[in-house]
Amino acid sequence: MASENLSRARLSRRELLRRGALVGAALSPGISLLTAAQGNSPADSSIAEYELNVAAREARPDGRSRQIWCYNGQLPGPLIRATLGQKLRIKVVNHLPMATSVHWHGLHQPGTWHMDGVDKVSHEPIPPGQTFLYEFEATPAGTHWYHSHVGVQYGNGLIGPLVIDEPTPSARYDRDEILLINDWFLRPAEQILAGLLRPMRAGGRMRGMKMGSAASRTKGMAKGGTMKMGDKPDIADVPFESALFNGLGRFHGTQAPLANLRVRRGETLRLRLINGSSTYQFRMQIDGHPLTVIAADGAPLVPFTVDNLLFSPGERYDVLITADGGQDAWIRAATLAGDEARAILRYADATQSEPAASPVIWGKRSLALDALRSPTPPTLAGKPREVVLRLGGTMQPYAWNINDEAYPHSQPIAAAKDEWLRFVLDNPTGMDHPFHLHGHYFYVLGKPDGLNLVDPPRKDTVNVPAKSRLVLLWQANNPGHWFFHCHIEWHAATGMARVIEIAPTRP
Numbered sequence: 195m196a197s198e199n200l201s202r203a204r205l206s207r208r209e210l211l212r213r214g215a216l217v218g219a220a221l222s223p224g225i226s227l228l229t230a231a232q233g234n235s236p237a238d239s240s241i242a243e244y245e246l247n248v249a250a251r252e253a254r255p256d257g258r259s260r261q262i263w264c265y266n267g268q269l270p271g272p273l274i275r276a277t278l279g280q281k282l283r284i285k286v287v288n289h290l291p292m293a294t295s296v297h298w299h300g301l302h303q304p305g306t307w308h309m310d311g312v313d314k315v316s317h318e319p320i321p322p323g324q325t326f327l328y329e330f331e332a333t334p335a336g337t338h339w340y341h342s343h344v345g346v347q348y349g350n351g352l353i354g355p356l357v358i359d360e361p362t363p364s365a366r367y368d369r370d371e372i373l374l375i376n377d378w379f380l381r382p383a384e385q386i387l388a389g390l391l392r393p394m395r396a397g398g399r400m401r402g403m404k405m406g407s408a409a410s411r412t413k414g415m416a417k418g419g420t421m422k423m424g425d426k427p428d429i430a431d432v433p434f435e436s437a438l439f440n441g442l443g444r445f446h447g448t449q450a451p452l453a454n455l456r457v458r459r460g461e462t463l464r465l466r467l468i469n470g471s472s473t474y475q476f477r478m479q480i481d482g483h484p485l486t487v488i489a490a491d492g493a494p495l496v497p498f499t500v501d502n503l504l505f506s507p508g509e510r511y512d513v514l515i516t517a518d519g520g521q522d523a524w525i526r527a528a529t530l531a532g533d534e535a536r537a538i539l540r541y542a543d544a545t546q547s548e549p550a551a552s553p554v555i556w557g558k559r560s561l562a563l564d565a566l567r568s569p570t571p572p573t574l575a576g577k578p579r580e581v582v583l584r585l586g587g588t589m590q591p592y593a594w595n596i597n598d599e600a601y602p603h604s605q606p607i608a609a610a611k612d613e614w615l616r617f618v619l620d621n622p623t624g625m626d627h628p629f630h631l632h633g634h635y636f637y638v639l640g641k642p643d644g645l646n647l648v649d650p651p652r653k654d655t656v657n658v659p660a661k662s663r664l665v666l667l668w669q670a671n672n673p674g675h676w677f678f679h680c681h682i683e684w685h686a687a688t689g690m691a692r693v694i695e696i697a698p699t700r701p
């Protein structure tokens with residue numbers, strides 16, 4: 195599958211010289227000479243260098259042709275990989291006719307918050323024709339990703355995988371592979387957003403907000419004020435079209451090629467699952483191959499085995515699978531409404547035809563948030579400051595908010611350096627909202643009536659289900675200006691976001 199593509203961004207020393215790509219920096223002996231990033235880490239060098247060229251091109255990732263925006267001509271962008279503690283130096287050249295930026299989702303940027311890539315918050319976006327040099331420490335270890343953080347641009351294809359290798363992985367496996375899934379639409383993301391912002395029409399798509407109910411959602415029925423599109427329940431703002439695995443998918447009725455994950459019989463793989471969607475959660479399953487979950491958003495977990503897992507835009511899970519099935523298997527990803535996208539787990543000695551089309555039968559064991567356990571108990575502070583954040587939305591105009599303030603018309607949340615904060619996310623709306631915190635991990639303590647104070651997992655993105663509350667605990671130990679927002683693009687872009695300002699010194 196895309197693994198050959200994934201390593202192309204790493205520049206050889208010769209290539210760097212040829213392109214004169216080093217801005218104001220002489221080649222130091224520390225520069226990585228590796229050209230094959232996959233499964234290998236340049237442990238002996240202190241800097242990993244990459245170049246990303248941002249440009250538009252025609253492509254048909256799901257069988258339908260449209261203009262996509264992407265990194266180095268690829269969807270997803272090339273794998274960026276470094277070893278924990280290395281310095282990452284990434285030159286981004288903007289060939290688009292509009293400004294762009296790159297956010298390194300999952301990296302903490304200690305001391306370098308202005309490299310975090312959020313439009314207006316971290317730095318001014320890169321103007322058309324200009325270059326920006328991102329430089330920051332490769333930390334924390336784990337599976338992360340990168341994407342544009344200007345408007346809703348990443349929905350057009352500006353996404354890619356980012357892996358930071360731990361010096362010694364905690365689990366044993368033969369090799370690793372990336373599966374990045376993202377929902378995909380024919381219309382440019384900016385047009386989709388404009389459609390949502392248009393005043394409501396008959397059959398409009400103002401759904402799941404004040405009037406939506408969790409009951410209608412979980413029953414898979416649209417009622418109580420939510421409006422139906424076709425015969426699918428309304429669980430998202432934008433009707434499902436298709437989803438891509440590592441850039442390949444199949445829109446209904448096309449014969450577009452599917453992604454193939456090739457395995458040798460008997461080997462154990464570490465699969466790095468990334469949900470790079472703008473809208474949809476996906477339930478993932480590899481038929482006949484249980485998933486042993488070992489990390490969430492990069493942070494290690496006490497391993498446990500499930501048949502499938504549901505994950506939201508921005509979330510990552512590392513899972514081990516053993517290739518001991520009898521035959522090729524479907525890799526499935528389905529929305530809560532049952533729309534399904536597929537890739538193929540391919541045994542080296544099997545035929546080249548696709549597995550027989552069969553309806554999904556979900557295994558019994560699903561991943562539940564309260565089953566996640568951190569192997570290293572946190573040292574929780576005595577008295578965190580509690581901040582209640584109530585999520586909301588209005589239908590006219592289409593706008594989402596936190597405590598009735600829609601970003602950018604909102605007050606930043608101020609925190610003292612090293613202060614412990616307890617965020618109570620209160621979601622009375624009829625939709626789920628996957629929240630992402632920049633620059634930090636938080637502990638997911640869970641629902642208010644069942645807090646895990648013993649071994650809560652660390653994450654940087656967590657779904658707050660409709661009609662529920664979720665409690666997070668974190669230490670503001672990384673001074674800077676950090677974005678905190680729903681990772682559904684249409685929600686963040688219309689106000690469901692805040693800036694958190696952490697003071698540079700202790701009070």
Ligand code: C2O
Nearest residue numbers: 297299508630677
């Ligand atoms: Cu994945 Cu604020 O971003």
Ligand code: CU
Nearest residue numbers: 627680682685
């Ligand atoms: Cu949201």
